[in-house]
Amino acid sequence: MNAASVPTFPPVDVLVIGGGNAGLCAAISARRAGASVLVVEAAPKFYRGGNTRHTRNMRCAHDAATESLSGPYTEDEFFDDLLRVTQGNTNEDLARMMIAESKEMLDWIVQQGVRWQPSLGGTLSLGRTNSFFLGGGRSMLNALYLTADKLGVDVRYDAEVLDLEIDGGRCRAATIKHPEGLRRIEAKSFVAAAGGFEANIEWLKEAWGPAAENFLIRGTPYNRGALLRLLIDKGVEQVGDPTQCHAVAIDARAPKFDGGIITRLDCVVFGIVVNNRAERFYDEGEDIWPKRYAIWGRLVAQQPDQIAYIVFDASSLELFMPSLYRPIAAASIGELAGKLGLPPEKLEETVATFNRAVQPGTFDDKVLDDCRTEGLTPPKTHWARRIERGPFYAYPVRPGITFTYLGVRVDARARMHMADGSLSDNMFAAGEIMAGNVLGRGYAAGIGMTIGAVFGRIAGREAAAHACR
Amino acid sequence: MHAADMLKESDRLMTVCNSCRYCEGLCAVFPAMEMRRAFTAGDLNYLANLCHGCGACYVDCQFAPPHEFSVNVPKTLAKLRAGSWERYAWPGALSGLFRRNGLAIALIAAASVAIFLFSFMRAPAFSNPATAPGGFYAIMPHNAIALLFGGVFVYAIAALGLSLRRFWTDIGEPAATLAASKPLWQAIRDAGSLRYLDGGGVGCYNAGEKPDDVRRFYHHLTFYGFVLCFAATSVATLYHYLLGREAPYAPWDLPVVLGTLGGLGLVIGPIGLARAKRTRDAAMVDETRFGMDAAFIVMLLLTALTGLALLALRATPAMNALLAVHMGVVFALFLTLPYSRFVHGLYRFAALVRYARERADEKRAKPGEE
Numbered sequence A: 001m002n003a004a005s006v007p008t009f010p011p012v013d014v015l016v017i018g019g020g021n022a023g024l025c026a027a028i029s030a031r032r033a034g035a036s037v038l039v040v041e042a043a044p045k046f047y048r049g050g051n052t053r054h055t056r057n058m059r060c061a062h063d064a065a066t067e068s069l070s071g072p073y074t075e076d077e078f079f080d081d082l083l084r085v086t087q088g089n090t091n092e093d094l095a096r097m098m099i100a101e102s103k104e105m106l107d108w109i110v111q112q113g114v115r116w117q118p119s120l121g122g123t124l125s126l127g128r129t130n131s132f133f134l135g136g137g138r139s140m141l142n143a144l145y146l147t148a149d150k151l152g153v154d155v156r157y158d159a160e161v162l163d164l165e166i167d168g169g170r171c172r173a174a175t176i177k178h179p180e181g182l183r184r185i186e187a188k189s190f191v192a193a194a195g196g197f198e199a200n201i202e203w204l205k206e207a208w209g210p211a212a213e214n215f216l217i218r219g220t221p222y223n224r225g226a227l228l229r230l231l232i233d234k235g236v237e238q239v240g241d242p243t244q245c246h247a248v249a250i251d252a253r254a255p256k257f258d259g260g261i262i263t264r265l266d267c268v269v270f271g272i273v274v275n276n277r278a279e280r281f282y283d284e285g286e287d288i289w290p291k292r293y294a295i296w297g298r299l300v301a302q303q304p305d306q307i308a309y310i311v312f313d314a315s316s317l318e319l320f321m322p323s324l325y326r327p328i329a330a331a332s333i334g335e336l337a338g339k340l341g342l343p344p345e346k347l348e349e350t351v352a353t354f355n356r357a358v359q360p361g362t363f364d365d366k367v368l369d370d371c372r373t374e375g376l377t378p379p380k381t382h383w384a385r386r387i388e389r390g391p392f393y394a395y396p397v398r399p400g401i402t403f404t405y406l407g408v409r410v411d412a413r414a415r416m417h418m419a420d421g422s423l424s425d426n427m428f429a430a431g432e433i434m435a436g437n438v439l440g441r442g443y444a445a446g447i448g449m450t451i452g453a454v455f456g457r458i459a460g461r462e463a464a465a466h467a468c469r
Numbered sequence B: 001m002h003a004a005d006m007l008k009e010s011d012r013l014m015t016v017c018n019s020c021r022y023c024e025g026l027c028a029v030f031p032a033m034e035m036r037r038a039f040t041a042g043d044l045n046y047l048a049n050l051c052h053g054c055g056a057c058y059v060d061c062q063f064a065p066p067h068e069f070s071v072n073v074p075k076t077l078a079k080l081r082a083g084s085w086e087r088y089a090w091p092g093a094l095s096g097l098f099r100r101n102g103l104a105i106a107l108i109a110a111a112s113v114a115i116f117l118f119s120f121m122r123a124p125a126f127s128n129p130a131t132a133p134g135g136f137y138a139i140m141p142h143n144a145i146a147l148l149f150g151g152v153f154v155y156a157i158a159a160l161g162l163s164l165r166r167f168w169t170d171i172g173e174p175a176a177t178l179a180a181s182k183p184l185w186q187a188i189r190d191a192g193s194l195r196y197l198d199g200g201g202v203g204c205y206n207a208g209e210k211p212d213d214v215r216r217f218y219h220h221l222t223f224y225g226f227v228l229c230f231a232a233t234s235v236a237t238l239y240h241y242l243l244g245r246e247a248p249y250a251p252w253d254l255p256v257v258l259g260t261l262g263g264l265g266l267v268i269g270p271i272g273l274a275r276a277k278r279t280r281d282a283a284m285v286d287e288t289r290f291g292m293d294a295a296f297i298v299m300l301l302l303t304a305l306t307g308l309a310l311l312a313l314r315a316t317p318a319m320n321a322l323l324a325v326h327m328g329v330v331f332a333l334f335l336t337l338p339y340s341r342f343v344h345g346l347y348r349f350a351a352l353v354r355y356a357r358e359r360a361d362e363k364r365a366k367p368g369e370e
């Protein structure tokens, strides 16, 4: 591509690539710092803000309860949670900095027009640690876009960055695919906020092998990682491992992309999970669901054909949040197997073996109860109840990829590290595209938005400072 | 869309929303939905009438069209709602009035005005200026007016009451709820402030992406204008029968003051609402009911305009004709009340009463959780 022959957009101080939470926080903060800002968003307007559209809450440290948070959540507790879920796979300095900054986020994000939902109680278990967006992620995004617009941030939709002119740690211009053709745009600073590469099945296959063909992508089809690949190819240091991602078991009937939150299933702990050989493969009752839901994507990905079935009986049907698709129902286990395409005798045997191993106990889904199996491999260590009361139900599940962790390395000012050990002059990153810096593995609900908002705000401020010096 | 299709689509959406619940802080519909796992026709009709159509859940929905889940709660519930009014209408034979409602109401109003005009013109006092002794009632005796309007008022109340009963049975709510004071009082406050027309705090979505409080403001003018006009008439009736004081009243007298204030609200309010309606994002509204909405707005506006004109010109020869027109309009307004957009307030209020009852029971069942 000959850069000189491409028509140009007027140059700006700060070019923000990607219009999700991270991108908008960066754009607003850069604009507030006095820079002229353009956001280029690959998706059409409705699909703007990629995965942010699907979110619900954000995890911020706070020292006291508020109208929207039921109790304090200290920086130390947040850090301990992060250490635990990542098993130490985090950059401690960056993580501590982010957690400290997250405190201010609770107010800052409100100043940008976003509203928190007063704590309602009921179905949500994260009321103390996480703040919920009133109206959800799209409402939050709409508020950020309105604020950005009011401040004079320019936004272009259907504008995918295809190329960057990077020379020794310095970026000069970007090439954008736009409905009218290619456009080149020069900027003084760049903020990469284009999400992960979870919608790029080919790339997922590089890491996971052919199994990735059967993965479902829970969020936007537009996070294809083109920008991440460009940056890595052009000398930015990568962080994290391409196989690390947030993956849960979602309803196998969900659409390939963008099915969002409503295809999740919270019923693993109430039944058994079998693969397509009708065999169990993991302890369904290992720990309370919020602590375990994020391992099941990976577990199912390791099963033949990347499919599994949650099987339970009538006594559990109403114990969990409803989801989009109805469970498959049958009067007997054999009939259920038939409907699922599983070998009937085998499923009957698996259920019978499980039922025989169940010990008497007092069922309580709110605590780690004493309902468990004895002499069964793998065991079910809590909430084990015989599957005996028809009708019998099943949900087919597949791995649903939420987002990927491979990213670009940044410092505490969100500035990119180059692979040669130097710091980039004018390239910053925020959000999913650099999540791997603090989130090497595992997940704590709501931290995706924390990473985007905190690093977005910093990246915008620093990018503006660089552009306006 | 047929009633069955509307129910089916509403059921589909409520199943989607119940798996999502992101909108639970926006209004009463979502918390009410969360109390259920499956939705009967009655449940859906209840939710539909609970929805104020603020539009927030459409603008905020990650699954709104063009997404393949195509979630559009305001429009779907608006359709179901209007369809439900047809089915509840008493007598059932007149439910057809809801269809092509604009035309029906225009015809009834025109006929009513014509009849009043015609009968007035035959009255001997008609050609006399209003200054003639006896004022208003020289043209038409007060008792005749009271009988006629009392009659149509009683009819409207009865028809509305019987329709309401059908709604109440359909949603499966016991009659006792209506007798309990707490839910009633809560609903009066919620309805009186249009609490759920605020999109969860920012205002409702009208034109464009910026929410505002325009519709709520004009609705308040309209509603309270209506209430004041109604109060003016009631006070005048009391004056007449209790105190023996006959119209016309002096400009500072209560019926005139109330009527003037109410009339102004009832002029500005409907005009504002009509304008808001025109600029509203068509994606969120049930455009097939445009006639019904317009007819009701126009009727309110005509009531107020003719009333105010009567007040202003009561000492001129135009008074007689104006009085006839005003009475014709008011008569038609009340006659068609049970088959007009007016019923939205009735069912919405009833739905709010039920919601208040459900919330209170829920809290009682889960103490400490708020």
Ligand SMILES: Cc1cc2nc3c(=O)[nH]c(=O)nc-3n(C[C@H](O)[C@H](O)[C@H](O)COP(=O)(O)OP(=O)(O)OC[C@H]3O[C@@H](n4cnc5c(N)ncnc54)[C@H](O)[C@@H]3O)c2cc1C
Binding pocket: A017, A018, A019, A020, A021, A022, A023, A040, A041, A042, A043, A047, A048, A049, A050, A051, A052, A053, A054, A055, A056, A057, A058, A059, A159, A160, A161, A162, A193, A194, A195, A196, A218, A219, A220, A222, A223, A224, A225, A226, A227, A260, A261, A401, A402, A403, A430, A431, A432, A433, A445, A446, A447, A448, A449, A450, A452
């Ligand atoms: C169903 C679901 C629920 C979730 N719930 C939560 C939650 O409750 N809390 C939480 O913290 N996290 C949640 N997450 C994770 C969260 O969505 C992400 O961590 C977060 O959205 C990342 O923000 P971002 O701005 O980095 O990326 P995104 O919000 O995905 O934005 C990236 C943007 O970049 C654009 N883009 C991509 N490539 C290009 C390109 N080449 N040029 C220009 N633009 C490009 C995309 O179109 C997109 O709009 C959830 C994810 C999913 C899928």
Ligand code: SF4
Binding pocket: A136, B016, B017, B018, B020, B021, B022, B023, B024, B057, B058, B060, B061, B062, B063, B064, B071, B073
């Ligand atoms: S309208 Fe959309 S965002 Fe709101 S609860 Fe329903 S599905 Fe969720």
Ligand code: SF4
Binding pocket: B023, B026, B027, B028, B029, B030, B050, B051, B052, B053, B054, B055, B056, B057, B058, B073, B074, B196, B199
């Ligand atoms: S349109 Fe407004 S009132 Fe109706 S369901 Fe949606 S948010 Fe609630």
